[in-house]
Structure formats: C-alpha cells, structure tokens
Amino acid sequence: MQPKNQITDNPLKNIGYASDDILPDSGFGAVLARAGVGKTSFLVQIALNAMLRHKNVLHISLHDPVNKINLWYKEIFQLLTKKFGVGQARQLWETILPFRFILTMKVDGFSILRLEERLRDLTVQNIFLPRMVIIDGLPFDESIRKTLLDLKALVKDLDAHVWLTARTHRHESPQSDGLPIQMAEVKDLFDTIILLQPEGNNIYINSLKGGATNSHVIILEIDPSTMLIREKT
C-alpha cells in the first residue's frame, strides 16, 4: 500500500511547478481547452490536492449546480484514493470536506462586485477563508481584462491564488507567441497558463507559461478513462 503522502504530491511538479500550491499568493492560473476536454476535472484535482494539504478551496462555477460539482469531487477523490492505495478513504473524505466551499452563480449574474459580497459574507463571519479560488466558466470576452484586474485587487487581501478556465475553439488559431487568442489581452496577468491539448485518443497537458515551457517535451497527460493527471505513457 502506497503511503498517503503521494496523494498530497503536487500533480504538476513534473512539468516544472515546484511549489505545492503551483501558483504564488494572489497569482493567477488559467486552464484552457475546448469544450468537454477536461478543464473542470483538471482543476478539481488541483483543488483536491490543496484540500488534502488542508488548504481552503472556494470553487465557483458559473455553469453547473452544487450537486454536480460535488459529484466531480467525490468521483475524482475516489479514483485518486484507489490509484494511491489510500485506506480509510471515507474517513479521509470527511476530513477534507470542510476545506471546500462551492459557490454557483448564473454566468449573467456574475460580477466581481457580487463575488466580493459573497466573499465578505464568508470571511467577515469567519465561515470560510479561501486560499485557492477556482472560477469555472467565466467568459473571456471584451471586458475580461477589467474583470481580471478587479479580481486581482479582490484576492490580494486574502492572499489567495486564482485558477480560471477558458474555453478555446477548434477554428481559432493560436497567436504568434503560441498562446490562444483568449489570452491576447490578459497574458501578463497570469503566472501560469496550461493548455489541455487533445490529439487522437490522448489529452496532453501543455504548459504555455510558468513551469517548464519546453513545448517539445510533453510529460503529463490526462488519462481519458479516469480523467486523472498522469505521466505520459
């Protein structure tokens, strides 16, 4: 039986993200992929890793209800405990659950002001102080730069880092710097940009910014049968 420690290892360490948290305090990370490739499951694994290290994760979804997000976490946790041979998985799940808070909103109802109100509800009453914030489903439209700047100001006081998902499209070509067009106006705001790249039956994890950006060598991929991060086979 493998020791529990392996389950708390940073899943991206092999692609140059040495820090357990991957992102610095107040840092921004982006996970880009086409629809259905695995952005949510990817971030859920990052989140579970943080929860296992007893770091509070605020998972904000602009598309899915609380139950669906909860199901993602349960399923991926079960797969992870099976992979790493963790015993007493049920007890472990109960232990880490208080380190997660799910917030769902309709995308057209989302604003930084609204997020600030919700965060205040949580922090002022000491209900939940997040160290990692995931925002899944924020549209990268023409107002995204302002939104991200406001978001940066908001999380600065919390010392929290933020992961965002961004949807790419098949018909869009990357820019000259290799970054998807969604990053055009905002790449400077991100410490880490990761692209999930489907090729045939594989989904490769490609670090475009931060980490080891040697694009010739793909070291990590997503196992399509479990959606777990693994070393490339």
Add this chain to the structure above:
Amino acid sequence: MENEITKLRNIGISAHIDSGKTTLTERILFYTKRIHAIHDVKGKDGIGATMDSMELEKERGITITSAATFCKWKGHEINIIDTPGHVDFTIEVERALRVLDGAILVLCAVGGVQSQSITVDLQMKRYKVPCIAFVNKCDRSGADPFRVIKQLKEKLGHNAVAMQIPIGLEADLEGIVDLVTMEAVYFDGENGEIIRVEKIPELLLQKAEEQREELIDRASLFSDELTEAILGEKEIDPSLLLDALRKGTLTREITPVFMGSAYKNKGVQPLLDGVNHLLPCPADVENEAHDMNNNGTPVILSSNPEDPDVALAFKLEDGQYGQLTYIRVYQGNLSKGSTVINVRNGKKIKIGRLVRMHADQMEDIDSMPAGYIGAIFGVDCASGDTFVSPEINVSMTSMYVPDPVISLAIVPNDNKSQINMSKALNRFTKEDPTFKSYINEETGETIIEGMGELHLEVYVERMHREYNAQVTTGKPRVAYRETITQMAEFNYTHKKQTGGSGQYGRVAGYMEPCFDEDFIFENKVTRGSIPTQYISSCEKGFKQCMSKGPKLEFPVTGVKVVINDGAAHSVDSSEMAFQAAARGAFKEGYAKAKPIILEPVMKVVVETPTEFQGPVMGSLNQIRGMIVGSQEDGPMSVIEARVPLAEMFGYSTVVRSLTQGKAQFTMEFESYKQVPIQIADELIKKKIEEKDKNKKSK
C-alpha cells in the same frame, strides 16, 4: 338560503400577520348588518372581534383558526372565511383557499408585501384563486398605497392596478376617489356607515385622471368593446370597465387594488362593491374531480343543484355535540336526511343536521345547494374527504399539507394528564393535518410536530385549557449511536462451575469497523473449537450488545465481528453460556476498539432571498453546520449544509427572524458522524448524572 348562484361569492381574507384581516371582516359584518356593534381585535371592552371566538385568540389578539360566516351586500350573498396570518397556522389558509372561489389579499400600507403575503399569494396561485387586493391601514404614519402596488408588481409579479386613489393619507385620510365612477367617496357617521359621494377635489383631479387612464389602458386588454370605446374616444361606461376588469381578475391576469383603513372605517364598502363586481361566483370557477370508475380521469363538476351531490370536507371541529365537519358543496343539493357516500372509505352517511356557520354560532338549514359552504354534524370523517350521491363515484383532490418544521418532546405531569393528553392529541391531530404526534420508538418520548413554535405553543395551551392536561415540553432527544474505530481482539471465557450444572463457553476472535452495514457476523471457527450448534448463540449474544452499547448505552452500529476460536465443555456448555460468553467478548473487544459516539447529521437546504445569504450562512456556521455550497439564482439562493440534528432544534425560528420570514428550509437525514469531544464529554456527564439519579431513587 337563496339559490341564485350568480349572486353568490365565496371569499377568503388572507394576509400577513396583523394586516387587519379580522378587523376588516368585523367591518364587513357590521356594514352588511350581520352584527350590530363593532368590537376591536384586542379591544378594551374585552369582547374581541366576532371572528376570533376562541379565548386564546381574544387574549393574544391573533387569529388561530379560520372562521366562516356569511352576509349580504347589495343583492349578493357573500360567504367569508377569515384566516390566520401566522405561517404556523398555514393549514387554515390552505383549507380556506381550497374551497373558496375568490380572495381578498390584505396588505399593510406601511409594511407592504411581507413574508406571509408571499406565502398566501403562492397558496392562491396553487388553487388558482382570483383575488383583489386591499391596501389597509392607510391612516398609519408612513402609509403609501402606491409603494405597495409597486411591490405587488415587483415581489409578487401581479399585474396590479389601482381602482382608487386616497384622499389624504396617514392622519389626514378622509376618503377615496373611485377611478371607475370618477367620484370622491367619504365615510360619515360614527362608524363610517354613511357613504357621501362628492366631486373629486381639485388638487387630486390630475392624479385621478392619470391613474384612471392607466386603469382603462390595462383593462382594455380584456375587452375588445372597451378597446373600441377607447379608440373611438367615447365616454367609458363604468359597467364596461368593470366587466373588462372582471374578465382579467377571473383569469388572474389582473389584480384590482382597493385602499382604505378598516380600523378607521374607511374604504370597506367600495371593497365590498369590488367583491360583487370583480370576484367570481361558483359558476365562474371550473371545479375538477376524478372519476374513480375510470382510472381517476378528470371530470368537470357542473355546480347544478339538480345533478348528483359532490361535496368536500375541509375542516373538522370537535365540539360538545360531536364532530362538526365544514363542507363545500360543488355539485347537487345536499339535503337534511339525504344519503351520501364517503368516497375514501366507502361508508354510507345519512345527513342528520345541516348548519350554516357564523363564527362559533350556527343556524340550522334544510339544504345546501352547489356553491355553498356550511357544516354537518355527527359525521365521522377526515379533512379532505369527498362525499357523493350513491350513483356516482368521484373524488376531489384534497388540500396541500406542508410538512412540519419543528418538534418538541412532551411529557404529562401526572397520570391523569397522560390520559387527557392522549385525548387532546387524538383530537388535535385529526383536526389539523400539520400537527402530528407520535412516540419515538427509540427514546420512548411522545413527540409533537408542527409548523412553528407558536403552533405548538397554542396546542400545549389548548391541552391545558380544554383537556386539563398539564404537560412539560422539551427538546426531543437525539438518537445517538456508538461505533468502534479500530480493530480489537477478544478472548473471553464465561465460566460458572461452582457445583451442579455450570456454564462454560470461550469465544475468541476480533471486531473491526465496517461502514456498509450495522452489524456483520462472520464465523471462522475451525476444528469445531466452538460446536456448530452454539455459533448462532454467539451471534445472538453479540447482537444483544449491539442494541445497547457498552459506552453510553446507545445502539451500536458499523461493527464486524469475526470469531475464529473458542472452547466448549462437554457438560456445562449451552446456548445460554455461549450467549453470555459472546456478550463478555464483545465488551472486552469493544473497550479496546476505541469506541466513539456518533450523532445524526442532517442535510439542510435553505432557500432564501440572496440578500440574506450572509446571515443564513452565519447561522448555519454557528450551529456546527458545514456549508457544502451555495447556489445563486437571481434574487434567490439555495444554501446546502450538513448540520447535526442536535443543533437544529429551534432553527426554524432563527431562520425566520433572520430573513423576515422569507426563507424556507428542508431537512433530511444524511449520515452519522462522530460527535466533537466536548459534546461527547457532556453526554458522558449526563449519563453519569442519570445513573446516579436512578440509583438514589431505588
């Protein structure tokens, strides 16, 4: 009883607490000459309003049960049911709206749309009851009927339109301007009984014209004739306007709003005119039943007195003369001496005594045609039962009964109170489907459940007053559990061999936690060290210990016991001996297996306006709740949490006061979780105190 159905109105008066429903009803009864003196709800004369006949209602100044009466106004017969405003007594509103054809939604000119306004509005929607609104208390400081109309639109989504504008407001309230007739109406005389009609004051003319234009504009959507008159710039006849408004009101597409002050005797008579003109008669409402001879296919009832009888029992009252059953006749003509069938149980019933109600007084009648509300005596039935003539077999859907939200343990103070309490509980649970009572099998406590603290408080008080049952109430006991957290071995010998037939048995093995079952027993004994015939006795002995845990005598759960060795004596071993050995083995292993106490944890889902999300989350946090997540959907949010059942007592009151009564929550069992150390210590301390107390009493 007159039988012109088009001139009959069955209406309810519903609203938030203290909006003035009972006061309004009192004025209605006075102006229709049903009563000859006005008494205030909690007046100095100590008499109380007519419709609050229960002593408790008079004392507290609240309506607890709905009360029915009837009156006549300008050739129309109006059956009125005055209902409580407290959410605790919501069942009274449910039953009233189930059987009524129209309603007056009373709103406070100061408070506007409040929490129970929202609830009764939902109830009216549920039963598709057309309504008109009455903005009451326009004499109060801060009164603003047009703000209330705006709230009706924004918060309740009504297409609300003013039928009047006030002449003066607050202390200067003098009368109203009727926008249909474009006349000023004043209420003279000691009790506002004399109507004086004058020209509209100059200062209000412009506003009156603007509001009338809006009224006509909105009404025109329901009448081509009115639209033509508008386009042709013709004079709009009041009857044309009222007809259009009536059409819109009957389909619930428009809500005409009246205004005044019932307490100051202003605005009530025009409201009664509104009832006559705008609310439906029984023939305007489509009433559906289910044909039980045809797989429950819906059938529309005819409201024809010549057709077979169909009536619905909607309220029961146990009195000195037996059970009084309030009924609404939907079809046919229920007569004294006729025979009907209770569709639910198939019993034949002969109608003995038929009465019409006026609060707590009754008037004998010979028959009750379709469209009327009355009561029958001495019939054993349940609320929601359908009565039909023998030649048909249809059933009407009963009213919606919400689930209780609060429970209390109740203990009679002495033996006599025990008997009386049982009688009281039998009666109250029969009369009120939202009031439930049962005995908790595990704790042995009698539990009462209801819609709120006030609800239960009233029943406890009624138990005392009406049944002389002295009871003590308390928090219901939580069903804790025990379990083990690690594997532990046991090897226990039960031996009593002091002469004569003895007892001997040795059981060895181990116990470990298991998560999927309460108890698993596995036999791995080899070489017959425990004879086969005694294996089941071992299992029995272990099971006996599971029902009362060694730690704190709570039931044990999640234990797997494996026996793999033992010993028997050729003479002294027996089933009893191995049961005792197993019990001893269990206790031995249990002590080493690090037992813990578990408490039931509930999945609590709170639906609240988003503005109260913060306070609600804070309140859940304070009661050891773990918030799983929060889902925002426009103005409403849904918060999901896991909260120990022990902390949920009284939470309905907390959430109501935090959210002005606008939030609701549901609760269901989720799982058992380990109690925190301080709670475990408290439980241990309590147990020791209980044991000491029992020892001393012996």
